[in-house]
Amino acid sequence: MCYVIVTGRSLLWTLMSLGAALAILSALVTPRWLVGPQITKMTENGTERYTPTVGVFNRCTRLYGKSHCGNFNADGLATPSSVFPNCWKATLFFLALGMAVMTVTVIAALLGCCVQSIGKKSIFDLAGVAQSIAGITYLLGMTLYAGGWGSERVQRLCGEEAAPFYLGDCTLGWAFYSAVLGVLLTFVSAVLSGQAEKSTASDKVQDEMNEGKTLICLA
Template sequence: MIVQTLSGNPLTPSSERGASIVRSASPSHPSATTGVYIGAINRVEESAAYFPASPEGPHLTTTFTTFCVGDIFQEEPGPARGMCHIIITCRSLLWSVLSVLVSLAEISACLSPRWLSGNTGGSDSFIFPSSSPLSVHRRTTLGLYNRCLMRHGTIEEELCGPYAASFWELASTFWQATMIFLGVGVLILTMVALLAPISLCWQSIFHKSIFNICGLLQAIAGLFLILGMLLYPAGWGSERVENICGRTSGPYQVGACSLGWPFYVAIGGIVGTFACALLSTQAEQATSGDDVQDEIDKGNVLICLL
């Protein structure tokens, strides 16, 4: 820290400890100023030098005094700033684990080919040609962009693969929108899942609570996931779904098909996402409470309050 003060009157330094350079001009030079500089060092040194006045110029006296400012700007004792404290509480640990699980649940649901399950009697050569052993099969499962076919035989064999070669070949425009909303939601949840373990050591980002930031992101991700799940049933009226679920299928009517586990996992993931957003506030309070601060003041790096 450096403090500079300017004055038009001469200063005579006393026994006060301070790092100062005093320059005083003679009364014949009223425009001369006095500069006082104060700096912090580790030890105390004092020296003085006197320069007598010369015929050509005014009288100039320079006095150097150096001192340690620790006694003046005394800070309260406490932990070193920037130190990483690993803080583990029941609520913060629960939030971290649940955030990771919710992210994994939504990822597995989006990648699964078992959103719809139905019985079919014909072959679909989009993936398998009519000459394939799978040209006669009894069950088909359909996902957002992929599907699985199961054939008859003593050993039932299931082959899975994408039914769409590109994004624009998905079963319905509604499913295209579903993929976009679910993709954005899953991306946000993945970011939060990566930040969750970091929150055990760093509880703030840019002077903002990491729990509050992640809770806000989780709420936004939950909204994207809800939009995606609302648009998904609107695509049940597509031709590809009718080939599996029958002509009775339509928008928000599943027909002869049944909903698979990814659909319910995705809904459960949405509930868990909003639960994490609410739990983040509790995690913030738990890691900034008086008990945690007491442990920090004691100098503990690992703080476990379970």
């Protein structure tokens, strides 16, 4: 018999896992990790001001009088390091790897309502371990991103004084903080997975099952 079990803690874990994955995804695809100093140009229409920004593999700037955002990793990992810093290539790899792992755990969180174990192992415990691994890969990616601040691309944006872990004239954009939030939520989700497992295996759940209920919802 298939039981659908939803508890307050398992629902919180599911939402936390989903939120962590979305925070990293939105940060990864947004070119707002680094914000350069405002640039002023004189044009035929007057004074033009804009603020260039850079992400992990994309950027936003002003071209021909219009804002333009696009990728700079045209050749993928084979893109020259002067265009796509090697440290940022590693960042993209580790963040994408972590995202893949987190996607699996989000699916596991949704399946956890109906399937509580895989091969006699708790699906919550397995997902919690996977989320810890995802969090570590995220940390590696974030560290390597900051290590790439001394690259030619960053120096063109932030000034020649920019160096690894020092931004020069640039500031951190909201996408960087979104990534930090995603890392924190990932580790919190890993901890909550244990609480979710306990709540779905509690005596209250067992009592509901003994009464013949197949849909069990507990606070």
